[in-house]
Amino acid sequence: MNLSIKRISLLSLLGMSLFAACKKQEYQSIEELDAVSIDSYIRANNLTVQPLGNTGMYYQILEEGKGNDIDYTGRYALVYTVRSLDGVYSVTDTFASASRYFDYLGYFLGAAPQGTAISTSPAYQQQIEREEGLKMAIRSMLKKTDGQIRVLIPSRLLPYGRNGNTDLGIPSNASMDYVIRVIDSASMPAYEDLSIRKRMQAAGLDTADFTKTETGIYYQITEQGDGNPITVDSTITCSYKLHLMNGTEFQSADSATVLISNTVNAWKEVLPKINQGGTVRFLTPSTQAYGYSGSSSIAPFSALDFEISVRKTENDD
Secondary structure, three states, X not given: OHHHHHHHHHHHHHHHHHHHHHHHHHOOOHHHHHHHHHHHHHHHHOOOOEEOOOOOOEEEEEEOOOOOEOXXXXXXXXXXXXXXXXXXXXXXXXXXXXXXXXXXXXXXXXXXXXXXXXXXXXXXXXXXXXXXXXXXXXXXXXOEOOEEEEEEEOXXXXXXXXXXXXXXXXXOOOOEEEEEEEEOHHHHHHHHHHHHHHHHHHXXXXXHHOEEOOOOOEEEEEEOOOOOEOOOOOEEEEEEEEEEOOOOEEEEEEEXXXXXXXXXHHHHHHHHHOEOOOEEXXXXXXXHOOOOOOXXXXXXXXXXXXXXXXXXXXXXX
């Protein structure tokens, strides 16, 4: 009888232990989940990273900054790649909108939405000088522009946290691996010129066949055209293609009617160099296109590659 009682007690104790273990696993804190995933990722990828205080973040300086001191109230161009530690979410195309940012560092949250487009919200007015997350790692560890830093950031420090973001394809509890380059404003012309030259090389174009303007545009006239001259006030009918610097054809049209005065500066500068019937290709820095901030469809500080053939010209008197 006593033996039976002992067996029942032992089984009960074992059952309670298993139940307690299951409960402990079920209610594992987000801090514990983040720590386990980051530690496993570091070991699996043999990363040489340092802890950033007790924030749960880890960082590695990939390239020492050589520019100016970084400040939350400064506006910077950031180019970055990001992937979740489990590999489910990944953005590696540095010409994509999801990999580019131009705004105050104090608004950089590391996930959309971000930036001054929503900075009128009272919560964001308090955000700019708050020491937290990716921007803290950038300012306190990278310190200067024209450098590159890797940051492993726990999911709890990102806007979507435990729940993830189904619209962006980000899973729950997704800690992230960011590699971020901060470009100094003084270095932007050289950065964009390099992007254009790389695009030309990838497209099999010879820079010797192009003329470079003082504004940084590379253009090649393949057909001058013998029709009406083109001015900034002209309305033209044209076919065109627009490529991004990664080679993606972003936009095209076989017959578009365009008032040149309503276009970006690059069109206004280059198209008057040809006549009706002419064809020109030009690669322009963002300063002569949609600017450092970009547009709703064009990523920040995007250089662009245009091919345009003008079929018809109407000039205002």
